[in-house]
Amino acid sequence: MSLPAAFIDTVEHLIPRERRFDDPLSTLAFGTDASFYRLIPKLVIRVESEDEVRTLLRAAHAQQVAVTFRAAGTSLSGQAVSDSVLLVLGDNWNGRDIRGQGEQIRLQPGVIGAQANAWLAPFGRKIGPDPASINACKIGGIVANNASGMCCGTAQNSYHTLAGMRLLLADGTLLDSEDAESVEAFSASHGELLEQLAELGRQTRANTELAAKIRHKYRLKNTTGLSLNALVDYDAPLDILTHLMVGSEGTLGFISAVTYDTVPDHPHKASALIVFPDVETCCKAVPVLKLQPVSAVELLDRRSLRSVENMQGMPEWVKSLSANACALLIESRAATQTLLHEQLAQIMASIAEFPVEKQVDFSEDPVVYNQLWRIRKDTFPAVGAVRETGTTVIIEDVTFPVEKLAEGVNRLIELFDKHGYDEAILFGHALEGNLHFVFTQGFDSPEQVARYSAFMDDVAHLVAVEYGGSLKAEHGTGRNMAPFVELEWGNDAYQLMWQLKRLLDPQGILNPGVILTDDPQLHLKNLKPLPAADEIVDKCIECGFCEPVCPSKGLTLSPRQRIVMWRDIQAKRRAGIDTTQLERDYQYQGIDTCAATGLCAQRCPVNINTGELVKKLRGEETRHPGTATWLARNFATAMQGTRFMLHVANGARMVLGAPRLASLSASISHASKGRVPQWTPAMPQPVRLPQPPRAIDDSRPRVVYLTACVSRAMGPAAGDEEQVPLIDKTRQLLEKAGYQVVFPDNADNLCCGQPFASKGYKQQADDKRDELLAALLQASRGGLDPIYCDTSPCTLRLVQDLADTRLDIYDPVKFIRTFLVERLAFEPQDKPVAVHVTCSTQHLGESQALIDLVGRCTSQVVIPEGIHCCGFAGDKGFTTPELNAHSLRSLKDAVQYCEEGVSTSRTCEIGLSAHGGIDYRGVVYLVDRVTRPRADL
Numbered sequence: 001m002s003l004p005a006a007f008i009d010t011v012e013h014l015i016p017r018e019r020r021f022d023d024p025l026s027t028l029a030f031g032t033d034a035s036f037y038r039l040i041p042k043l044v045i046r047v048e049s050e051d052e053v054r055t056l057l058r059a060a061h062a063q064q065v066a067v068t069f070r071a072a073g074t075s076l077s078g079q080a081v082s083d084s085v086l087l088v089l090g091d092n093w094n095g096r097d098i099r100g101q102g103e104q105i106r107l108q109p110g111v112i113g114a115q116a117n118a119w120l121a122p123f124g125r126k127i128g129p130d131p132a133s134i135n136a137c138k139i140g141g142i143v144a145n146n147a148s149g150m151c152c153g154t155a156q157n158s159y160h161t162l163a164g165m166r167l168l169l170a171d172g173t174l175l176d177s178e179d180a181e182s183v184e185a186f187s188a189s190h191g192e193l194l195e196q197l198a199e200l201g202r203q204t205r206a207n208t209e210l211a212a213k214i215r216h217k218y219r220l221k222n223t224t225g226l227s228l229n230a231l232v233d234y235d236a237p238l239d240i241l242t243h244l245m246v247g248s249e250g251t252l253g254f255i256s257a258v259t260y261d262t263v264p265d266h267p268h269k270a271s272a273l274i275v276f277p278d279v280e281t282c283c284k285a286v287p288v289l290k291l292q293p294v295s296a297v298e299l300l301d302r303r304s305l306r307s308v309e310n311m312q313g314m315p316e317w318v319k320s321l322s323a324n325a326c327a328l329l330i331e332s333r334a335a336t337q338t339l340l341h342e343q344l345a346q347i348m349a350s351i352a353e354f355p356v357e358k359q360v361d362f363s364e365d366p367v368v369y370n371q372l373w374r375i376r377k378d379t380f381p382a383v384g385a386v387r388e389t390g391t392t393v394i395i396e397d398v399t400f401p402v403e404k405l406a407e408g409v410n411r412l413i414e415l416f417d418k419h420g421y422d423e424a425i426l427f428g429h430a431l432e433g434n435l436h437f438v439f440t441q442g443f444d445s446p447e448q449v450a451r452y453s454a455f456m457d458d459v460a461h462l463v464a465v466e467y468g469g470s471l472k473a474e475h476g477t478g479r480n481m482a483p484f485v486e487l488e489w490g491n492d493a494y495q496l497m498w499q500l501k502r503l504l505d506p507q508g509i510l511n512p513g514v515i516l517t518d519d520p521q522l523h524l525k526n527l528k529p530l531p532a533a534d535e536i537v538d539k540c541i542e543c544g545f546c547e548p549v550c551p552s553k554g555l556t557l558s559p560r561q562r563i564v565m566w567r568d569i570q571a572k573r574r575a576g577i578d579t580t581q582l583e584r585d586y587q588y589q590g591i592d593t594c595a596a597t598g599l600c601a602q603r604c605p606v607n608i609n610t611g612e613l614v615k616k617l618r619g620e621e622t623r624h625p626g627t628a629t630w631l632a633r634n635f636a637t638a639m640q641g642t643r644f645m646l647h648v649a650n651g652a653r654m655v656l657g658a659p660r661l662a663s664l665s666a667s668i669s670h671a672s673k674g675r676v677p678q679w680t681p682a683m684p685q686p687v688r689l690p691q692p693p694r695a696i697d698d699s700r701p702r703v704v705y706l707t708a709c710v711s712r713a714m715g716p717a718a719g720d721e722e723q724v725p726l727i728d729k730t731r732q733l734l735e736k737a738g739y740q741v742v743f744p745d746n747a748d749n750l751c752c753g754q755p756f757a758s759k760g761y762k763q764q765a766d767d768k769r770d771e772l773l774a775a776l777l778q779a780s781r782g783g784l785d786p787i788y789c790d791t792s793p794c795t796l797r798l799v800q801d802l803a804d805t806r807l808d809i810y811d812p813v814k815f816i817r818t819f820l821v822e823r824l825a826f827e828p829q830d831k832p833v834a835v836h837v838t839c840s841t842q843h844l845g846e847s848q849a850l851i852d853l854v855g856r857c858t859s860q861v862v863i864p865e866g867i868h869c870c871g872f873a874g875d876k877g878f879t880t881p882e883l884n885a886h887s888l889r890s891l892k893d894a895v896q897y898c899e900e901g902v903s904t905s906r907t908c909e910i911g912l913s914a915h916g917g918i919d920y921r922g923v924v925y926l927v928d929r930v931t932r933p934r935a936d937l
Contacts, residue, residue, distance in 0.1 A: 003042055003065060003085070010059040011045065019046040019090065025585045028568055029561035030086055033070070034133075034543040036392045036443070037078035037479055038528035041068075041086040046554075048090040050168070050256050056087065057254065058172035060509050068511045069250040071109055071140035073544050074133045076395060077478020079145065079249045079514050083526075089140065091554065091889070094866075095257070098123070104163055106178075106259040109140025112548060115865065117265070125262040128156030131474070132377070135603065136545045143258050145476035146223050146247035150376075151296045151331070153432055154221050156263050158246050159229070164259035165242040170252075170505040177242050178259060194237035196503055200496070201240055204231040210492050217489070220399045221432040222470035223247050224477050225485045225515060226497045244500060249476050250511040252504045266333035268340040269295070271369035274351070275327040275358035282326035283406035285351050286430045289330065290402065292350050293343040297430045298329040298376050301409065304425035307382035308375055317358055318375070325357055326409075328430060329376050331369075332362070340364070379427050380438055381605035386423070387440040389538045392530050395438045396480075398463045399473040402433040408469070411462055412437060419455040434473040443527040453524055456484075464488035479526075482517040531571040536613045537563045539606045546600035546610070551871035551887035556589040559600040559610035565590055566613065591617055593883050595873035596758060597839035619760030628761040632768050635709075636749040642713045646686040649679055653718060669881070677878030682913035684714035684906070687725045689748065700740040703819075704779045705731065706772075706809075707743070708791035709751050710906040717910075720919045726906065730790050730812075733928040737823040744772075744779040752797040758874050769797065776807060783807050788815045790922065792840040792904040793874075799844070812904050812923055813846040813853060821856070824931040832860035833926060834894075834901035834918065838908050839869050853923065854902060857930045864894035872911035888915035902926050 011020065021027060021044040031040040047053050060067045068082035071089050093110025102123025107116055113134035117126045129142050130149035137147065148157045164178040173190060176182035187194060205211050211232050218229040230243035245253055276282040282299065289297050302325045309318040332347060334340035344362045363369055384393040400408035409426060412435065416424040421439040428435035442448045463469040464487050471481050471488050486494040501508075501516055513522055532538055546559040557565065565586055572579045596611030622628070631638045653661050658681050665679035689712060707727050715725040724732075731741050744750060750772045753765035776787050783806030789795040795811035802809070810818065835854050837847045854861050871877070871887030888911060895901060901920035903909050912920040 004063040007059050007063040007065050008043075010055065011043070014052060014055055015045055015047075019048070020044070021046075023585070025565060025582060025589060029557055029564055030070070030088065031081055032528070032542055032560065032564045033073040033075050033078070033080040034541070035076050035078040035081070035478065035480070036394055036441070036528050037081055037526050039081040039083040039526050041082045042084055044086045044088060046088050046090040048092045050174070053087065053254055053256070054168055054172040054174060056085075057168055057170060060085065061171045061507055064507050064509060066509050066512050068514075069140070069144075069254055071138035071144075072112070072133075072136055072547065074137040075141060075145060075249075075478065076475045077472070077480040078526075079476055079478045079511070080141070081526075082511070089138070093140075102262055104259055105262055106164070106257055107139045108257050109138060109143070109255055111139045113137055113139065113142055118865075120262055121265065123262075124265055124267070126265040127260050128152055128161040128263050129158055132380075133543070133545065136543075136548055139258060140255055143246055143255050144249050146227065146474070147476075148221060148429075148474040150298060150429055153429070154218070158258070158260070159227060159243060161261045161263065162243060162246060162258065163261045165245060165255060166257035167242070167245055168254040168256060170507065170510050175238075175241075176257075177238055183238065193503065194241070197237040197240045197244075198235070200499065200503075201231045201235055201237070204228070204496065205235075207492070210496075213490070213493065216468070217470060220401065220470050221429070221434045221473040222399060223474055224470050224472040224481060224488050225493070226252075226500055228489075228493060228496060231496075241504075244504075247476070249478065249514050251501065251515050252510065264335070266295075266335050268335070268337050268364070269331060269333040269369070270340060270344055270362040270364045271329065271331045271372050272348075272362040273327055273329050273358075273360040273372050273375070274356055275321060275325050277322060277355055277357045278324045279326045279409050280406045281354055282328060283409065283430070285328060285354050286405055286433075287402055288350050289328070289347065290431050292347045293332055293334075294330055294347060294431070295333045296329070296331040299405075299409075299426070299428050299430040299435070300327045300329065300376060300379065301413070301426040302326065304379040304427045305375070307386075307425050308378045311378060311382070314375065315360075315371075322357060329372055330362075337364075376427065379425055380436075381607075383423060383425060383438045383440065384541050385539055385606045387539070388442070389532045390444060390530055391440045391442040392528065393438060393541045394441050395436055395475075396459070397428070397434060397436045397473040397475050398459070399470040400433045400435065400463065400467050401469060402431070404467050404469075405430065405433050405435075408433070408435065408463075408467060412459075415455065415458050415462065418458070419451055421455070429473075432473070433469070444529065449524055449527070456523065460484045460487055477515045479513055479517075480523050482513065482515055483520045483522050485516065529567075529571065531567050531574075533563065533567040533570045534613055534616070536616065537566070537608055537610060540604075540608050541606065543605060545603045545605060546608075548866075549599040549603055549868035551595050551597075551869040551873075552593045552883055555883060555886040556593040559604075559608075562590045562594065562610050562614070563608075590614070593880060595839075595869055595871050595876065595883065595887075597869050597873060598843065599839050599869055602842065615757065615760055617760075618758075619762055622760045625761065625764075628756055628759070628764045632751075632756065632764040635751050635768070636746075639709060639713055639748050643686040646684060646713065649683060650685050650718065653679075653683075658719075669879075675879070677875070678881050680881075680910075680914045681719055682717050682910045684717055684910060687711070687713055687715040687727065689727070698740060700738055702742050702781075702785040703734055703739045703815075704776060704785050704787045705734065705741050705743055706750075706776065706787055706789040706794070707747060708789065708794040708906070709755070711790050712748060714906050714910075716921070717913065717919070720913075720921070722919070722921055722925055724925075726790055726922050726924070729922070729928055730788075730924050733820070733924050733931075734788070736928070736931070736933055737820045738933065739819075742779060742785065744775040746775070750775055752794040754793055754797045755874060757797070773798065773802075773804060773807065776809070777804065780807065786810060786815065786819070788812070790924070791906060792838050792844060792846075796840040796843050811841065811844055811846060813841065813850045814844070816924075816927060817849050817853060820927075821853075823934055824927075825934050826856045827930050827932070828856060829858050829930055830860070831858060831900075832862050832898045833858045834862045834864065834898040834916065834920075836867070836870060836901060836903040836908060836912055836920065837863075838903055838905045841904055842868075850904065850923065854926065857926045862895060862898050864891055867891060867894070870908045870911050872905075872908050874907060877907065877911040877914075884911040885915060888912065891916045900926070
């Protein structure tokens with residue numbers, strides 16, 4: 001059924017075309033969240049303002065159009081998918097207001113949870129919720145799902161740390177609980193609604209049996225159903241309303257801002273891993289630990305420990321644990337180290353009488369406690385990585401009363417065995433009796449669906465009926481548990497939830513089917529297929545953790561969406577369905593606009609690099625292998641050609657002027673579909689290669705200087721105050737530090753192969769890399785001398801899978817911090833410098849080192865928020881400039897107070913300069929300017 005014409009008319013007059021999506025590719029791409037459900041929306045709208053949401057809600061309310069809100073789409077229970085209208089948050093929902101030295105913070109719903117904590121860190125504060133997805137999930141989802149986490153418990157979740165809220169009801173009415181005028185206007189327009197809420201609260205509190213049940217349910221960690229505790233915890237109707245919105249999963253209204261009371265973020269912490277001989281002993285220790293100064297206690301059963309025991313870096317002893325072993329990962333935090341040590345002694349004394357099979361004592365060493373937490377955090381991905389292609393990973397979370405935790409664990413294990421989920425693992429937040437269980441499930445046959453249905457029926461009866469626990473501790477009810485809400489809560493509470501829903505959303509337009517449903521089979525419908533697509537991405541669980549670092553997200557597709565679409569294309573091909581149009585659309589959306597930098601792999605729980613799939617697909621469509629081979633064999637000639645083209649462009653600038661050339665170039669580039677690069681004022685001038693110095697036998701240490709091809713071709717832009725090419729500046733710095741600089745023979749013909757690899761010409765890329773490595777081995781006297789590469793992407797290309805251990809290859813950051821810092825005296829400037837950490841620098845593990853190095857050079861280091869990749873991607877800044885522009889759309893505002901920026905990639909610096917409004921240069925320029933040789937050396 002199509003959407004009403006009147007609603008569509010409102011949308012078309014309100015929302016620009018580029019923010020409306022109704023084509024098959026986009027609607028399928030957005031029809032996916034982190035759950036195992038899929039609904040294809042009829043229309044996706046990227047909303048950028050509260051006024052837009054208000055107008056759309058009014059139209060939807062009038063025309064009875066169902067609407068679902070989407071923040072990051074990391075929800076696990078099907079809260080963020082729709083077969084009607086999906087409203088997705090755009091860029092302009094990132095506002096914040098930090099109050100009272102960080103004691104409160106007001107946030108818009110588009111702020112990523114980790115970013116909020118980064119803003120609060122200087123004050124020693126953080127928001128209370130700490131979900132595992134905090135690096136990807138957004139405040140809107142955190143509040144709407146009442147997400148918690150490992151250290152949050154129940155006391156610090158959104159419900160209990162809520163200080164204020166700005167919201168829109170289903171009819172588009174605005175209420176800001178912190179604005180007296182807004183409250184007065186709302187009271188005038190919706191006085192009857194407020195009185196009904198107050199009356200429901202009075203009735204609920206007067207029903208002693210129901211009130212007692214509600215208080216019991218929220219003594220546990222619980223997100224099943226609507227937040228009925230609002231009716232017993234508060235009597236003021238505004239407080240009831242705002243707290244009902246917490247955990248409402250978009251079914252009662254739209255949260256446009258929330259104010260948190262923040263919590264302390266203690267700087268001192270230590271972790272220990274205690275392995276007990278069996279589940280019973282382990283669980284008996286939990287109530288004891290609950291009385292101690294612990295911030296987290298995580299339970300891991302033997303299956304979960306077994307799932308990670310073979311991973312690199314895991315302690316060897318994990319493999320030798322007994323079959324019934326069960327572990328607790330314990331963390332304690334304090335404001336001072338002295339207090340921390342007192343707490344650790346108290347904790348260990350409290351459990352001294354319990355038998356222990358293995359123990360890793362409390363450690364404050366980040367290496368040790370990070371390894372311990374990695375055991376916990378890698379359990380979920382471990383199951384995902386070994387699952388059979390075509391199945392999905394399901395993670396459920398339930399709560400047992402803590403005193404019944406041991407029984408609950410054993411009974412769940414019995415259910416795994418009964419239903420044949422041999423791979424299932426158990427872990428969880430033991431202090432709250434909150435257990436997560438992870439298993440794999442296929443949905444491509446009636447038998448598999450029936451097995452899942454029977455299992456969930458047994459789980460629901462076990463947890464909700466036998467033990468009086470909660471079926472959803474922190475992941476939200478969603479579609480998955482909606483059919484079981486009445487089973488858990490009973491008829492009175494369930495009918496009360498429906499009363500609240502009808503009161504606040506009388507037309508039933510907000511996220512129908514989520515939390516409350518009349519369909520007992522809803523959790524078995526619209527199950528998401530995960531068909532085989534390519535072994536590179538088949539382990540993807542579509543969680544969306546990759547999305548915040550993707551430069552093309554919001555322009556075209558994110559990594560998650562690229563995989564979703566490629567899976568669909570492959571499934572349709574196998575079914576004999578014509579995919580011509582879909583593949584044509586995917587060419588630009590999925591392939592041409594992918595930067596292929598691999599940052600997604602760093603965020604992916606199962607280490608999937610979607611860029612590798614894209615490069616593989618590019619390789620399959622390469623049409624000019626002969627030309628690529630000729631260029632590889634005649635690289636010096638190609639370099640001369642590049643310098644000549646830059647010379648021509650520079651001449652055109654001088655003749656036509658920069659504005660006319662930029663306009664003309666943009667038109668030509670667009671007409672040629674990117675085959676002719678687009679000129680900008682940041683375009684480099686050609687480099688005149690200096691004569692390499694003759695090697696001199698002296699007492700200075702030698703360094704082999706590998707000049708990247710971009711450094712040999714691209715000098716500073718004409719408008720840059722700094723006109724010394726990178727090659728000369730680098731040699732100047734190295735010699736200042738007392739090094740003898742040596743160049744490989746035939747340097748202008750050398751290349752790491754990156755330009756060929758990015759275009760899909762793998763063989764030519766590998767040939768150039770091997771040729772370069774051989775030249776470097778010779779130049780370094782068999783690996784005796786260190787090798788300095790002036791561009792981080794080339795360094796990464798060379799050191800990845802480097803088999804020759806004789807070669808020590810350094811990027812600028814690592815070489816400077818390893819060899820030059822001790823040979824130079826730094827005289828830092830007092831001017832702000834913007835730092836761009838390239839994707840390759842992040843992969844090389846030198847991100848913080850670059851920031852620290854710039855910190856030696858200036859007292860004001862500026863790191864723009866939210867820019868993880870510049871999107872220039874080698875030459876895409878020339879051929880697909882919209883990717884670069886989209887990636888850096890917020891850069892100019894972030895660096896407007898800086899006079900310069902630094903990075904470690906010449907091509908990245910072109911795009912950064914063009915969109916930042918300041919000159920970006922290699923970090924060596926800054927280091928050279930603020931240093932002099934050490935007088936004492």
